[in-house]
Amino acid sequence: MFIKKLALTTGLMLVPFATIAAEVPITGTVESRCIIQTSTPGTYGNPNAYTLSTQAADGGDQAVVRFDVSLADAYYAEITPPLAFSSAPNLPDQVSWTGEVSVQSVSDATGMGTYETDKLELGNTDRYTLTATGSTWFAIHSTATMGGNKAFPGGTYTAVAEAVCIAK
Amino acid sequence: MLLPGYSYSDSLVPYYGTTGNAVTDQSLTWSMPDVLPKPPGLEIDTVLYNYTIRKATEDHVDVFVGNENADGTGYIFREHDEWRPGSLDGTQINKVVGVGTIHRDLWGDGFIDVQGNGSVENPNVIYSYRVDPCYDPQFNPGCPGYVAPKVEVPEYDIYDATADMNSTQYNPNDELYEDEEGMSDEELAEKEAEEEKDSKERLEKALAAADNSAMFAQALAQGQQLESINRATNMNSYYARSIEGGSYNDSVQLTDKQLPDNRRGLRNNLAQQRLHQQMVEQQYNK
Numbered sequence: 001m002f003i004k005k006l007a008l009t010t011g012l013m014l015v016p017f018a019t020i021a022a023e024v025p026i027t028g029t030v031e032s033r034c035i036i037q038t039s040t041p042g043t044y045g046n047p048n049a050y051t052l053s054t055q056a057a058d059g060g061d062q063a064v065v066r067f068d069v070s071l072a073d074a075y076y077a078e079i080t081p082p083l084a085f086s087s088a089p090n091l092p093d094q095v096s097w098t099g100e101v102s103v104q105s106v107s108d109a110t111g112m113g114t115y116e117t118d119k120l121e122l123g124n125t126d127r128y129t130l131t132a133t134g135s136t137w138f139a140i141h142s143t144a145t146m147g148g149n150k151a152f153p154g155g156t157y158t159a160v161a162e163a164v165c166i167a168k
Numbered sequence: 169m170l171l172p173g174y175s176y177s178d179s180l181v182p183y184y185g186t187t188g189n190a191v192t193d194q195s196l197t198w199s200m201p202d203v204l205p206k207p208p209g210l211e212i213d214t215v216l217y218n219y220t221i222r223k224a225t226e227d228h229v230d231v232f233v234g235n236e237n238a239d240g241t242g243y244i245f246r247e248h249d250e251w252r253p254g255s256l257d258g259t260q261i262n263k264v265v266g267v268g269t270i271h272r273d274l275w276g277d278g279f280i281d282v283q284g285n286g287s288v289e290n291p292n293v294i295y296s297y298r299v300d301p302c303y304d305p306q307f308n309p310g311c312p313g314y315v316a317p318k319v320e321v322p323e324y325d326i327y328d329a330t331a332d333m334n335s336t337q338y339n340p341n342d343e344l345y346e347d348e349e350g351m352s353d354e355e356l357a358e359k360e361a362e363e364e365k366d367s368k369e370r371l372e373k374a375l376a377a378a379d380n381s382a383m384f385a386q387a388l389a390q391g392q393q394l395e396s397i398n399r400a401t402n403m404n405s406y407y408a409r410s411i412e413g414g415s416y417n418d419s420v421q422l423t424d425k426q427l428p429d430n431r432r433g434l435r436n437n438l439a440q441q442r443l444h445q446q447m448v449e450q451q452y453n454k
Binding site: 103104105106107108109110113114116117118135137 | 248
């Protein structure tokens, strides 16, 4: 019996008197499987006093943006040509905008060859479903026309096209 | 403990490069020796190509880009671009194909093969490569495994015509080959006397020939001397004559307005006319 008590007493001595808690952090980094890079910045040509255009025939250069996707059928590419100048001299009138986006080049003819015919036009934005892994180059054209056929004042004009990679 | 070591110069370090466009004509085929640079230790690791597809939207076109094996057994790589209906005319393709590291000797002819109702435009095929200068260790003494070449000098048997018993010049019956051991003292003395006599005669002939040569040489030298003297004749005094400048007026002056006939000439002329007349009349027996 003693021995039992002792044993009991010993057992009581081994029981902790308080509960200790710890928080273990778990972190992780998710790298995007969709990367957007500017391949060629565009430039506006000035074929007449009231027009700025990126068409080569008008003396401009189209902008080219590249989407690199390493996960198939997981992203949309949405590209919107500019609708305003981000910097420009004071303008005498309203400017009307037109824009066009098209697939210029692909890295996989089989998987990406129909991107252009399958695209969705959502207002001014073109949406492409990136169903294959690899790189796709999109060409962006933009034309700005001054209202009333008034001349663009001299100066530097900058407009920004927006390219977004959206997870499905 | 000593360990073997190698010292490398910059030229022995592997380096990387890319070729130009392998497609140079409309045949869409190319030979790799025409595309790759010369070094033997070249290994291709990547192929980059691009082109623009020309097709109707509803057509299906297959494009194959690749290289055959050098031994003709198949392909080193062969990419298939399937342009399905719906893919648009004018779309480009940019492709990067990793092939590992494959030595240049294994690469056969390259090709772009278009199947279907379409074509490719502006094709561009580029090979990325790595060159190991020490692929052949004998390229440079600094390369691992270099073995100093040994120059082996071939040994030739020197032909001794005098020892050649098969030579046509060898004639044991010739007196030059007579065995002097079998001759008596008298015969030897007689032979020596003959040889001495022959020797004097040969000396005289040689001296005479030398005299003749000296005389001939002297005559030749004199002739050349005279010729050189003639060539040295000074012609400058003739060449250096100059005519004084200025104007040379005509010295003939005709003061008479009417020149009378020369009477002596007239007489001579009449005499000749007379003679001519007589000759003509003789033809008619007058």
